[in-house]
Amino acid sequence: MRSANSDSKKKHRATIKDVARASGLSSATVSRVLSGYEFVKDGTRSRVMEAVEQLGYVASLPARSLAGGRSRIIGLLVPNLDNGYVGTITQGIDKALSSANCDLVLYTSHRQPSKETYYVNAITNGITEGLLLIAPQFTSTYLAALRERDFPYVLIDQADPTGNSGVVEATNYQGAYEATRYLCKLGHTRIAFIAGALKVHSAAERLRGYKAALAECGIPSSKKLILDGDYQQQGGYEATKHVLSNVDPPPTAVFASNDISAFGAMDAAREHGFSIPDDISIVGFDDVPQTSLVYPKLTTVRQPLEQMGQAAAEMLLERIEDRSRPPQRITLATHLVVRDSCTPPKLQRGERRSPFTETGGSVLPTN
Amino acid sequence: MRSANSDSKKKHRATIKDVARASGLSSATVSRVLSGYEFVKDGTRSRVMEAVEQLGYVASLPARSLAGGRSRIIGLLVPNLDNGYVGTITQGIDKALSSANCDLVLYTSHRQPSKETYYVNAITNGITEGLLLIAPQFTSTYLAALRERDFPYVLIDQADPTGNSGVVEATNYQGAYEATRYLCKLGHTRIAFIAGALKVHSAAERLRGYKAALAECGIPSSKKLILDGDYQQQGGYEATKHVLSNVDPPPTAVFASNDISAFGAMDAAREHGFSIPDDISIVGFDDVPQTSLVYPKLTTVRQPLEQMGQAAAEMLLERIEDRSRPPQRITLATHLVVRDSCTPPKLQRGERRSPFTETGGSVLPTN
DNA sequence: CAGTGAATTGAAAGCGTTTACAATTTGATG
DNA sequence: CATCAAATTGTAAACGCTTTCAATTCACTG
Known part of the structure; x- marks a missing residue:
């Protein structure tokens, strides 16, 4: 009602096709440029980048992750937020994640007190590539589900009795x-x-x-x-x-x-x-x-809470890159x-x- | 390598098709049941639910939001996390969001100090349905981009000079x-x-x-x-x-x-x-x-930090439901x-x- | 019993990416 | 110059869901 654009048409955000059109290439090539594929001519690459710049294009996360690309989103399961403990760890996580250009989804564990398994299901079926757990109480329920899915995760300040998990803790x-x-x-x-x-x-x-x-x-x-x-x-x-x-x-x-x-x-x-x-x-x-x-x-x-967060995030990122890597355990000094x-x-x-x-x-x- | 399933095949998570097959219905019907569509026979509904239960099915978030459904994910842009201020507000947000069954993606505003607009682009192109901003400093840059996209957002403890934003603040x-x-x-x-x-x-x-x-x-x-x-x-x-x-x-x-x-x-x-x-x-x-x-x-x-968070989240949810609703402003008493x-x-x-x-x-x- | 509109379901077209697979170019080699 | 491999790009098929559109079934009405 209140629009008065020259082109009319509700302004859709630019898609990869728009970029393809603007640069006279196929969307496959654009995708390759954007995901850093090696074998692309320099000229092509710059044509794409120019179009991207000009259109303010940013890839759609849902589409990307549906198609099997990386979502660059990490889940974080916390018990609460009201004391500095979680905040400080999260600060470290955020630091590591932002240098890897990843974002963070926050889950609070009190949320579905009963059906943890459903909850883990929901997390792993989401856009999340991996999960960080801060001092979870119900490890057994979570971890079984997580491992069954072969879903990358790291425990912070909590051990896994079976010793099969990535763990960051202190002495x-x-x-x-x-x-x-x-x-x-x-x-x-x-x-x-x-x-x-x-x-x-x-x-x-x-x-x-x-x-x-x-x-x-x-x-x-x-x-x-x-x-x-x-x-x-x-x-x-x-x-x-x-x-x-x-x-x-x-x-x-x-x-x-x-x-x-x-x-x-x-x-x-x-x-x-x-x-x-x-x-x-x-x-x-x-x-x-x-x-x-x-x-x-x-x-x-x-x-060293902040460091612990950082180390955990880095460990998780490594596990995501290379799923075969065996679970590590880092113990930081107090x-x-x-x-x-x-x-x-x-x-x-x-x-x-x-x-x-x-x-x-x-x-x-x-x- | 280490799998020993009867069916073999790396265990893929269940998709909507699996549910459809298991219940002898089409995926369209399953989708309708799951999104609470009114006109479904009770018998059908329960057949679907049974299959869902049995398969531990949870819809894929990326697929759902790609297809235009709701992602139920809200973005939260915070300046930092190290003091109780943000934590307390977030607690309130989390409360409201979890009763609405939504999740939270955390963005820290220090992250892209230079290109805020790119950042907003990235946020709005993501899985996020709306954005909550806690006391953002660079309102002008953010808000313009947000409004241009007609993207729902609410400011917490910060006003918008132009008065066009949803705002929750205190006296x-x-x-x-x-x-x-x-x-x-x-x-x-x-x-x-x-x-x-x-x-x-x-x-x-x-x-x-x-x-x-x-x-x-x-x-x-x-x-x-x-x-x-x-x-x-x-x-x-x-x-x-x-x-x-x-x-x-x-x-x-x-x-x-x-x-x-x-x-x-x-x-x-x-x-x-x-x-x-x-x-x-x-x-x-x-x-x-x-x-x-x-x-x-x-x-x-x-x-009332927690209440402010809660009110803001609720306001945002309303705005998402009904985009036409004019921006409100809530001022809580100190x-x-x-x-x-x-x-x-x-x-x-x-x-x-x-x-x-x-x-x-x-x-x-x-x- | 035909007719009508509501209720109920299915088929199929996207949504915006990634990624085989295939096609075309290019460069070097013999 | 023919040949072959590597480099470069395009085509089209997924990915898993939602949602029109159309078809079918029901429950009544006249």
Whole structure:
């Protein structure tokens, strides 16, 4: 109604045929030029490019991928978006993908809580060439379907029990070990541990690291100090609340399986009248951006989230190029980042300072 | 190589023809059933559904959208992902989209810094049915291209100068006005303002609100107290650093155009030896999740980010359904959320407390 | 029981690419 | 100059779906 073009005809976007016509070639040749085929005359190539430029032509994604070409779209399955964790990883993914000229489709895993398989079906039947999964909980359901389709995917911060998947993770065991050891060396002997969702591989590894460090420092690990958690702030809060009111004497330090639950622990400690770090030391895991926003700044184990995202995206791209390549596993190093949330414990009546007092390990300078 | 199927043949995913064959109908009928066409016999419908179920059939997205069907994919153009701002909005978008059974393709705007138009071309030629833009800076370039294609889109937290776009935003002017007024009523008379990137509409509005409140409270606004900012933490830090060292007497309060730059202001204030809120009050804008993580908890103007995302997604969906619908504009209310970062100013020698002392306005209870 | 319009289904034409396959050119060789 | 392989381009067949168009079937009406 409101159009008043000279040519009339609703302006259709340019198709490959338009380019072919404009350059006096066949659409096959145009396609070849555009997909970088080798055997095209230079003159032809430039004629095509000129027409493309002039018409503002961009290939239709659906058509291209229907015809078997590459869609250059990668799927990303995330559990949520509200904390920096996923955002930071995604940043890395985006970096790698944008240099490979790929786009990202976001899937949130809460979406079809029941029928995961259907969901995976939907993803793999889409325009997506591959899938990145950030710390998925239901690996078994997903992975079976994915592999059955021979669909390229990479797990981020989660292991595949069968070991058949591409995986990018960090040294969870080692990181937890170092953090716990750090607390021991500060003189803490009652160190509570807030576990993550234990079906997630990283959570189990961190627990292992915690126990190992305790053992090495000659501190018996106590069931009462190992608390259930779920990687959420609320969970960290409740666990800490519980341990402070029910365990006597209370722990002098809390090692939370991730930063988010460490934030919850901080809340609970303060609510309990404890000041951080004077009355209780707190350590987190991940080093999400918020760690240096909280007060006091949180000492934590840095997981190179952005790099992990980047590495995973690159791995996926390689798998897409070469389907035969066997699944790799990349483990990136974690580092303890010492900030302001830890200090040696106050001595209670009758307590002696533990023999470990030097600091050690691969400790990064304060940030 | 490793397959051992009875039928052999690399297992192709089921197509519509397979379903047709399995149900003894034509693919046209299957298509009709699947797209909810009205005039299909109940018996037919159930035969189709059965076959679909049995084969685990999911329609191919590329094929469907090539053929003119709906792809149910929405594009989202974001400036970045590292702060909670975008994440929270996206959460809302995701909520609305998932109830409409749509997926999300993520585009980051830094990607093609030079040729935006090409970028828009690429987006609109893709599988995307519509586009959501979060606070885009280069509206003019984008919008022209978008409108020329008659491509449905909605702006979030950014206005279109020409007023031809669907827009979802918050009461920026009003929010800034209330926050400033709140500071005035606490007794502050030297209130610094850290501006946002002024090409973003919201930033300009917030500045307007600040000035208006000052005027109403009879406080002359001073150029020296209006600082350049860019909505980034670093910018807030530098602006505050600057104003504290170069303006005498220094401001007793800082109103930052968004939370992120308020965090920067907090850093700078502390670095300058000021304690918050005793020596200086600070107010932010947005109410990102981090606000209650920082110490002291930040008093801020809450922008209903999640709701904004949701509203925008819904608006876009409507526009897609009915292209003729004129562009709407939704403005959601902001509220001042009082936390711990503000207090009446300490009186300097010779100063009198300002006449405004009651609190007022639409103030939400502390959180 | 013929007639009529609605309900129901099928056949086949695209949608815009990619990609065998085939045809034509070109260049070098003998 | 004939010959052969390589280089270059075109033709046309998919890809898997939606959607006209037409055909068939139904349910009534008169």
